[in-house]
Amino acid sequence: MAGDEVRHAYGDNMGWRLKGYAKRNSGPPISVRTISRAEFLQIRPLFDADDNPWLVDLNQVVPEIWPCVEKVLGPMDPEQDYYITGQPLDWDKDPVQAARDLLDERFPLATAAFLGGSVAAGTYTANSDLDLVVIVADLPGAFRETLEHRGWPVELFCHTVESLWDFVSRDTKDRRPPLLHMCAEGFLMLDSDGTGERIRSEARALLELGPPPATITELEDRRYAVTDMLEDLISARDEDELLFVATRLVTGAGELALVVQNRWLGHGKWLMRRLREADHGELVDAYRALVRGEGSDWFIQVVEHVLKTAGGRLEAGYRREAPPR
Template identity: 75%
Template sequence: MAGDQDEVRHAFGDNMGWRLKGYARHRSGSPVSVREISRAQFLTIRPFFDAADNPWLVDLHEVLPAIRPIIEHVLGPLNPDEDYYVTGHPLDWDKDPVQVARDLLDVKYPLARAAFLGGSVAAGNYTANSDLDMVVIVDDLPGAFRETLRYRGWPVELFCHTIESFHDFVARDTEGRRPPLLHMCAEGFLMLDADGTGQRMRSEARVLLDAGPPPATVTELEDRRYGTTDLLEDLIGARDEDERLFVAARLLSCAGELALVMQNRWLGHGKWLLRRLRDAKEDELVDAYRALVRGEGAERFIAVVEAVLVSAGGRLDAGYRRAAPPR
């Protein structure tokens, strides 16, 4: 327990409060009940939930019957007609992201069937520059769209779909090994579930994520091996320090993706590629790249990339051929 307390204090300092908020099921809007809870209460219930990477917000939406008496013993009775969240908040700052997202949903999409809050807020990697990533399912949209806006001081990324367009995008993104919608639905917070659509989407998303991406084809592996080999040779031959840095940055992405493909893992862009590599225990690739950037030489990074290529069948250059795509 002391370790948990240290972690929470480290993440937020001592000026932290906690609230238990209850929302009416099957509709959006403001919480119907709010009460302050103590740090001790929060730290007591936290181990029962998947909050290892999210020390400041706990979703009580899926309290299992076996642990409900324990949770109610700590927090008091929970109304079965309400969905509960415990949110942490600096005592001098009142921009609760779940509440802001719910209010925005109520204003813009009061007839939505389902809505999820994902991204860095759900992952617990919240910073002053974080935004609210929201997936919203609405029946009468003329077409799926993505919109960026600001609401009550928060930058917001809206991903608006019908249920049909959602499934179309998921199928396309799954084939490309980068399914952000699946991650937001499987790992985010279900803010609204008017008719059971949200729970079905969450369950289906978790099944699809657990199953992993489709196996790589021979063509895909050859393309990735060729691209990685080409960049590796550029790095080995680079004499200009700035060129070396630029080539290495691109090579990190290509070799990292190849390593993930060989483990049949999901891919990601930018920070999400880093997180996927860490999940796959590919730390050596990142560590070797960091050493190169620090000016400690490229030899270690080259060796790690070579090992990734060997795991995929080795370098590929002479003999590689692809027909030009049709115009």
């Protein structure tokens, strides 16, 4: 969108606020003050965290560096959890405050909550939603809900600790555990009794461990499917058919490439991001060239390479018995 240029994180149109929240409790911030762009630029290099220009968790600063933070921002209250939030000066929506207000209103008995998605990743826009994982000890049943709060679309994932790990276990087998990513990579918004920190630590360990290795059967199924789609692409004479086959093929080949490397998968934009992280960006680039009408040769070559790393094409000799009824 046209306004994105003025929303660059370090642009002159950004405003920065230092907010302090009561430890282990939800609710509004105890303290809020504006900091200058110059102060933010002094503080930002001190963080041992992924580049996140929109939302910075000061609790990630190691104790040895804390005096450097206070030298720039002044004395800090040890009883507060501090965050720096950035937003365009002409965009009066604070996602962190909206998420905290929602927790306070809807889940006063929650023991832990994580804010994930594009807000936590520092890539949110005016059209982003708030992805919240909420842990409630006596929740009658896990549920997912979409709603709107203070102008923000919200995706709620509400669980007990037990139901959370049950869902994570099932999603892990499919190599697409969104809850695991949100708890491991998101911001811990609430931790009333240490539950949140325990979940975050275990989620990070599981994410680092990676998905279960692929079985021979799964690899053969994926090779066969990609081979079949590749043949359809090579033989396509209709440009529209070519585009539709290529769309399926970039997903199938991309997933196969990640499975071979025992990496996590993802849907849509997350599959693209996983491919970039795994140095498979050439598959995306070749697909883009095909879509732009620059021919399919490069894309075919890249898919052939993916198949080769998985054991090559698979056609004749492939057989699967129907499951018993």
